Amino acid sequence: VPAALLDGGLRQRESIFVHPVRVADDVVGTFRSERGDNAGYCAAILGVVSAFVALEIVRSASHDDILNSRKRKHFEVLGKDDQATSGGAVRFGFQIRKYCQIIFIRHEQGSAQNQSLFLQRTLQQALKAATIRNQLSFYTDEGVFLLFCAATEEALRTNLASIGDQAVAEGWCCGASLIQSAPHPYPEGAAQAVEAAHLMSMRHRAGILMHSETGIDRLLRNQSAADILEFADQILAPFENEANGDALLRTLEIYIESGKSASKAAASLGIHINTLYQRLQRAQLLMGKDI
Numbered sequence: 001v002p003a004a005l006l007d008g009g010l011r012q013r014e015s016i017f018v019h020p021v022r023v024a025d026d027v028v029g030t031f032r033s034e035r036g037d038n039a040g041y042c043a044a045i046l047g048v049v050s051a052f053v054a055l056e057i058v059r060s061a062s063h064d065d066i067l068n069s070r071k072r073k074h075f076e077v078l079g080k081d082d083q084a085t086s087g088g089a090v091r092f093g094f095q096i097r098k099y100c101q102i103i104f105i106r107h108e109q110g111s112a113q114n115q116s117l118f119l120q121r122t123l124q125q126a127l128k129a130a131t132i133r134n135q136l137s138f139y140t141d142e143g144v145f146l147l148f149c150a151a152t153e154e155a156l157r158t159n160l161a162s163i164g165d166q167a168v169a170e171g172w173c174c175g176a177s178l179i180q181s182a183p184h185p186y187p188e189g190a191a192q193a194v195e196a197a198h199l200m201s202m203r204h205r206a207g208i209l210m211h212s213e214t215g216i217d218r219l220l221r222n223q224s225a226a227d228i229l230e231f232a233d234q235i236l237a238p239f240e241n242e243a244n245g246d247a248l249l250r251t252l253e254i255y256i257e258s259g260k261s262a263s264k265a266a267a268s269l270g271i272h273i274n275t276l277y278q279r280l281q282r283a284q285l286l287m288g289k290d291i
Helices: 003-007 039-078 115-129 153-170 186-202 215-220 225-241 245-257 262-269 273-287
Strands: 011-013 016-023 026-034 099-106 135-139 143-150 173-176 207-210
Touching: 016 039, 026 039, 039 115, 039 135, 039 143, 039 186, 099 115, 099 153, 099 186, 115 135, 115 143, 115 153, 143 153, 143 186, 153 173, 153 207, 173 186, 186 207, 186 215, 225 245, 225 273, 245 262, 245 273, 262 273
Parallel strands: 173 207
Antiparallel strands: 011 016, 016 026, 099 143, 099 173, 135 143
16 A cells, blocks of 8 residues: 555555545544555555545534524524414424523533534434424533423423433533423523533532532532641541441442432432331431432
């Protein structure tokens, strides 16, 4: 294989060639081909094809950017113009229903070399995970916004759980607004989702955080790290002298992460639910705080 082709990104792996498709130095895909008798010809063909695909991706991305800008403007109108939210009007496949919720996927700086492509890819992955098709979605430099509307609150909760699973799998930090009756001030809901996503990122874990669950985060946000650690030490100190202190702390952690669902927490820990309740009672006694 000519050295020039190898420098262009072609790699040999045993009996196959692998050629990356690059857009702005970001690898967005690869072509693979079996190595035949004419290796140089095969390499040249792969190089040409990958270049054409990269050009098509750029063209498509430009079209998506234009459409994205129109959707964003429509979202802004929804928060200001009553006519846009009444009469069952449908725009971009989206229609106002009885209940709505906004989900925001935070774009962590430096997570991708090509920001636009990364945001478009994230948006498509989120929509694929969503269980509600009635949505208005767009992206900004901050991240991805998704406005969902449904006839029932339960449908929105199911949708939230599905996107939450995808967030964990992809390593996203997401926030969700309160479920509101539509129409309502959508910019306010977007602000709730953005704040929740920011607080989720401060937890240094992937997933989705409801704005209604950010009370402790907002309470501690303006406290110094030293004060927070001192408070935690005071609360958790009694566990150090407890024979099964580690198990109690782990049980407490899983119970809270499970939304205080005893059945989910017991299943995650692999223990009987009565054992869970016994551990929680002991933890509550040690802390002197209601759980």
